[in-house]
Amino acid sequence: MTVRDFDDSEPPRFDAPAMGLSSPLYWFYEMTHVALNPSRAVAHATHAFFKSPSNPVSNTTLGKSISAACELFERATRRYSQPEWGIDNTVVDGRLVNVEIETVWERPFCRLLHFHRDVPLTHRPDPRVLVVAPLSGHYATLLRGTVQALLPEHDVYITDWVDARMVPISEGRFDLNDYIDYVIGMLRLLGSDTHVLAVCQPGVPVLCAISVMETNEEAHVPESMILMGSPIDTRISPTAVNKVAEKRGIDWFRRNVITKVPFPNPGFMRDVYPGFLQLNGFMSMNLDRHLEAHSKLFQHLIEGDGDSAAAHREFYDEYLAVLDLAAEFYLQTVDTVFISHLLPEGKLVHRGIKVDPSKIRRVALMTVEGEADDITGLGQTQAAQTLCSNIPDEKRLHYVQPGVGHYGVFNGSRFRNEILPRIAAFIRAND
Template structure:
């Protein structure tokens, strides 16, 4: 019923939103004398704010068209490599001239399936493209997946990760950003326990809840203070008609967005107030930056109920992974089996979503991994998003990741040959 009320509200606001956009264009038209007055600019600004705050934001495009490789600007084309019901594996193909090609390492970026679309990592992809052959998981909005595709839970997520890693037959480095640190760590542990030669050369875990007991944040405390039944009763609903996923049980994006906004409500109110004043002053650059950020931030996707509830139960209520109790399809996840996959963890000093120490905990679990194959970086001054986006990421974190990948690109040698691949 909750989702139906949301859709009804969207439909009811559609005429008002269309009228607001039409009048905004009228008040911004330079041929309209009112557009040159404070009253006209104020009306246009108010109408834009109304339209933006009532709009349903669609999935953004990747919009990565070029990159710089050794001083040469080359075209980039996203290409789907594997298509699954709930996720696509996308390759960002760089059009490098044959004479300038080099053997760059392959980097598989595991995007979060936690509300926002994978394009939230557009900056991450853009900053890694000059150095690597970049692939990324492109998770699909659950409301667009028909029920005939079946269910999707945390076990299925780990299966997807294993399948994508095996596609590279061992010649890949895996970077997990935030939420996927747990399923990626579990998948690598399972591959190592099988002595599977397709295990990646390294894994980079960034700002994720490997052990949510460490330095708990408001997000962790919120989850820990409620039962699984509370989440099922209060945030799970059915997708309504006419979406393809009609009748699928989901944790809807609009509820997730309410949580995202509520965490820093004052900051978002201030940002929209500044947009209003910037529009009146004619500060187009500042207004464009606001639009660019919020067009991405306000675009959210639905998560399947079974995946969301299993993640809450496993990661935030039972802390199954750090306790050694996490199970994937009746097999215990064994972090102590990790011996060949180098481990790097990255955290932000001011991260208010995954507290300091939560990602570093992976090192404590990999008891048989040599110290020479470990690295940790705590980024001063960085919040959660600063760990994988922005100027600090580009200037300080990316070089460390590149050095770590380069050091482990040619590694494994005799040790890798000593393991046979299990079928």
């Protein structure tokens, strides 16, 4: 029996119901934003008035308190748009060089960005790295620190996922199979001398894409893949996220978290999992910490601690910027990864081809986990090492970073100082 004979049927389609229980929710959300616009305008003007150096009250505790309260209200009711990358240069071989961000590949739900470094023609070719950013609620700019850390020694590309709210319904569906096709298309474009770095959620579709390419004996498989904090097998060390998915079941998610994009957004009437619902889930996991952070911002503004206030704004401008996910992609991912565990159980099929990681032979594999990760439990990413049973031992590496949670796996000082050097060495060894 050949691989193509395994199962020529497509996996179930995860279409949302025509009118689920949460369908009106997005409309209420939009109307609330519109209704708050006058209050936000008043708060903004009041903040400017009491912040102005020409206003003698601005230097009093009362003036600072009013200004701080108005800023917190405006920030709490604002809709945060996609942040800018803010990467204009980097240091290569001790020399400051300009960086230009260019789109080199585009589909309705994703753009592939290249961080082109203005290096001399005599500069040695650096390893080409495709960073596959998570499509789980935040924009790809969440990996700004990851990209900045890679740039000095790597030629970096990254997936820039598009907010489903902005994609007209005429552009069609987007599900997990389409995600896998997108990854395959990017790898074919970039060529075989590429290294793939998947952060969190994309670990599954990246592993699937490379498995399918190896099954088809394609020439453009990458040199290596690095999976970081990825939910390859969520049966291992299940976290609160995993347990909720299994307890609720896919029908609960279909009925309660899927809604239609309201007018006048370009994606009007598209079924989506709204970003604001995902953000609510993120915030509720550590609500006390977020409330404390905003309380501290209020105090920093009154005390005139500009550096601390700026750090808060920078973090939350990124954290509170969320995008919508196509409903079919969200539902299929929840069912495949968190409920049915199709990949580790050997039951996942893509376009009639069985996804078999044991077919991977030519691609080196590195898995990275955080010791204190409460999103992707310890061992879930390492499971890829077992599934990819035919990769030679000399082309494997597993690393657990002590003392970091999920975010620390791909960002922060420990990522830069302890994880990145290991990734760079692994890439160089397999380049």
